[in-house]
Amino acid sequence: MHDRRSGTTTLTDAQRLDWLRLIRSDNVGPRTFRSLLNHFGDARSALERLPDLARRGGAARPGRICSEADARAEFEAARKIGVSLVASGEAGYPPRLAVLDDAPPLLAVRGAPEILMRPMIAIVGSRNASGAGLKFAGQLARDLGDAGFAIISGLARGIDQAAHRASLQSGTVAVLAGGHDRIYPPEHEDLLMALLETGGAISEMPLGHGPRAHDFPRRNRLISGAALGVVIVEAAHRSGSLITARMAAEQGREVFAVPGSPLDPRAAGTNDLIKQGATLITEAADVINAVEPIMGRPISLGAGEEDGEPVIFEPDTGDRARIVDLLGPSPVSLDDLIRMSGASPAVVRTVLLELELAGRLERHGGGLVSLI
Amino acid sequence: MHDRRSGTTTLTDAQRLDWLRLIRSDNVGPRTFRSLLNHFGDARSALERLPDLARRGGAARPGRICSEADARAEFEAARKIGVSLVASGEAGYPPRLAVLDDAPPLLAVRGAPEILMRPMIAIVGSRNASGAGLKFAGQLARDLGDAGFAIISGLARGIDQAAHRASLQSGTVAVLAGGHDRIYPPEHEDLLMALLETGGAISEMPLGHGPRAHDFPRRNRLISGAALGVVIVEAAHRSGSLITARMAAEQGREVFAVPGSPLDPRAAGTNDLIKQGATLITEAADVINAVEPIMGRPISLGAGEEDGEPVIFEPDTGDRARIVDLLGPSPVSLDDLIRMSGASPAVVRTVLLELELAGRLERHGGGLVSLI
Numbered sequence: 001m002h003d004r005r006s007g008t009t010t011l012t013d014a015q016r017l018d019w020l021r022l023i024r025s026d027n028v029g030p031r032t033f034r035s036l037l038n039h040f041g042d043a044r045s046a047l048e049r050l051p052d053l054a055r056r057g058g059a060a061r062p063g064r065i066c067s068e069a070d071a072r073a074e075f076e077a078a079r080k081i082g083v084s085l086v087a088s089g090e091a092g093y094p095p096r097l098a099v100l101d102d103a104p105p106l107l108a109v110r111g112a113p114e115i116l117m118r119p120m121i122a123i124v125g126s127r128n129a130s131g132a133g134l135k136f137a138g139q140l141a142r143d144l145g146d147a148g149f150a151i152i153s154g155l156a157r158g159i160d161q162a163a164h165r166a167s168l169q170s171g172t173v174a175v176l177a178g179g180h181d182r183i184y185p186p187e188h189e190d191l192l193m194a195l196l197e198t199g200g201a202i203s204e205m206p207l208g209h210g211p212r213a214h215d216f217p218r219r220n221r222l223i224s225g226a227a228l229g230v231v232i233v234e235a236a237h238r239s240g241s242l243i244t245a246r247m248a249a250e251q252g253r254e255v256f257a258v259p260g261s262p263l264d265p266r267a268a269g270t271n272d273l274i275k276q277g278a279t280l281i282t283e284a285a286d287v288i289n290a291v292e293p294i295m296g297r298p299i300s301l302g303a304g305e306e307d308g309e310p311v312i313f314e315p316d317t318g319d320r321a322r323i324v325d326l327l328g329p330s331p332v333s334l335d336d337l338i339r340m341s342g343a344s345p346a347v348v349r350t351v352l353l354e355l356e357l358a359g360r361l362e363r364h365g366g367g368l369v370s371l372i
Numbered sequence: 373m374h375d376r377r378s379g380t381t382t383l384t385d386a387q388r389l390d391w392l393r394l395i396r397s398d399n400v401g402p403r404t405f406r407s408l409l410n411h412f413g414d415a416r417s418a419l420e421r422l423p424d425l426a427r428r429g430g431a432a433r434p435g436r437i438c439s440e441a442d443a444r445a446e447f448e449a450a451r452k453i454g455v456s457l458v459a460s461g462e463a464g465y466p467p468r469l470a471v472l473d474d475a476p477p478l479l480a481v482r483g484a485p486e487i488l489m490r491p492m493i494a495i496v497g498s499r500n501a502s503g504a505g506l507k508f509a510g511q512l513a514r515d516l517g518d519a520g521f522a523i524i525s526g527l528a529r530g531i532d533q534a535a536h537r538a539s540l541q542s543g544t545v546a547v548l549a550g551g552h553d554r555i556y557p558p559e560h561e562d563l564l565m566a567l568l569e570t571g572g573a574i575s576e577m578p579l580g581h582g583p584r585a586h587d588f589p590r591r592n593r594l595i596s597g598a599a600l601g602v603v604i605v606e607a608a609h610r611s612g613s614l615i616t617a618r619m620a621a622e623q624g625r626e627v628f629a630v631p632g633s634p635l636d637p638r639a640a641g642t643n644d645l646i647k648q649g650a651t652l653i654t655e656a657a658d659v660i661n662a663v664e665p666i667m668g669r670p671i672s673l674g675a676g677e678e679d680g681e682p683v684i685f686e687p688d689t690g691d692r693a694r695i696v697d698l699l700g701p702s703p704v705s706l707d708d709l710i711r712m713s714g715a716s717p718a719v720v721r722t723v724l725l726e727l728e729l730a731g732r733l734e735r736h737g738g739g740l741v742s743l744i
Contacts, residue, residue, distance in 0.1 A: 259646065
């Protein structure tokens, strides 16, 4: 139930079970989840319609729908290791993360719940960091922690680790690329346990999910999305931290970079970021000065699809064929599809949803879609 | 004589002698020189009127006027060590320098004259530079030299020296804070002799003038003024290179700064410059990309006083008293003086000139003046 005045939602146990089943079903990502909720009003109705929609979207064989038993088992396993599944918009869900159009509908949360409601600054950087980089990351995390910010990072070796360690007392948040029971790197299990006392760990992945290469950039959007801004401490050319910086910029988050000598390859990425418009920082005050004006503002919805009244619409066969014809491997915008097909926005959205559930559609950022 | 079509002036020998006498006379700086020429049409008339103007400005005792004999002696001594006195606007005078409102009327020039007509980039920084800073300065100077730019700097220890040395082949320009026969630091005499083969050295000071502390910031305006842009390679907080950067910005020159680790005190000044809006650079291409669009444009006049027809105006005693009353130790603008005194611009300018020649007026940047 959404309370428009307090801005928070609280799910019933039955709703939470339906939400988990829906997001754990095949071909349902955070954006599709949101479209389905918009179309059908609630997760239960969406689950009932999934097979039919996927078939109309041209699925070769029906995708797996997460069973009630599997969902219950996940809740139970999570409970055993102190993990709660918190819904987007509920108290305990990081408020800035909740407004992203690809916010996880349910976040697996462990640790001190109040930490996730604090203003957060992300500190990320090279796994293979220099001594100076590690020292700077620690100093910055300590100073920002003392100033009341929670430090969010990725639990990786190098800069991430230094930032978490230096903010153990003030409170730090680790964002995991796999499930809560599949910590990566395994030698940071101790660090994770230590940070849970005053801080927290979050994941959108199910328990038992071991992180694969493509899970890390996906995870990085949560690091930047939950934060007011992201500080990149050291990064070589084409390093993973630069992906986090790009995501942060796309999400409208502040991007901060720590400069370094042009002769230091571990500063090449951060210097490049500054050339491209990131804010050069050399101390915590630079970060605080930049984010203070933002903290005062109410958190606004991202540039994603608007939450409207549920619209259930049955496209006719001609509409569906016309829209599928307009799609191809190159991303095209929803607006263009509406204009070129002559169909109503509701019809176009429904056809895209069917294709998505059939595993035939890929959603890109900025409302772009393509056929797989 | 000024040829408006070619944009160059050529002085006769007699005019050059008068120019030298005027700029070497007491209380005549580059801005006063220009005002006098505007008022009286030529240097000879100005020289004749100097004692009278200074007396009306309230000089306790008349300032020394450089004699014809002293001026001839300076020309002769300069000729002996291969130094020419080139007038602002003449061929051989750096074109970008000529448009500053405090451009030296005569520049003492030594070396290969064509070097001063090339597009220049200034490279400056700490005397107490790090190995990395010296290496970077050398590499940058070499790359910019290879790209056709003359490298201009201050012949100081550290970054200046590294920049000059690395551009000996392509051509480099040293700007001296003292006269051409008073090289500072003395151990760079060899470097100076080496750079004169393909490059040049310039000074606005008379021969025999040993550089004092306040001559260095004054000299720095020539380094930035002659260049398209200034690169600050390493600079601590409150270092002299930051004065050059400030002057460059005031002159409308590009300011480039080389980043460094926040833990390196020799990068504190350059990182600060970037925070304040200087362009972060890590390689010659960054500089070239930024100045290329400027090079195409005709060199425009600075924001100084406009060159108009000579206006000779005799203020009455009431005007003079009113204007002097409005002046004090705090800088005030010419516009404010005109508005508050109710006198015409020509009258205000004349009174200021008289005060200046009496040694009672100080001119600041941006058309501001104060009483001494």
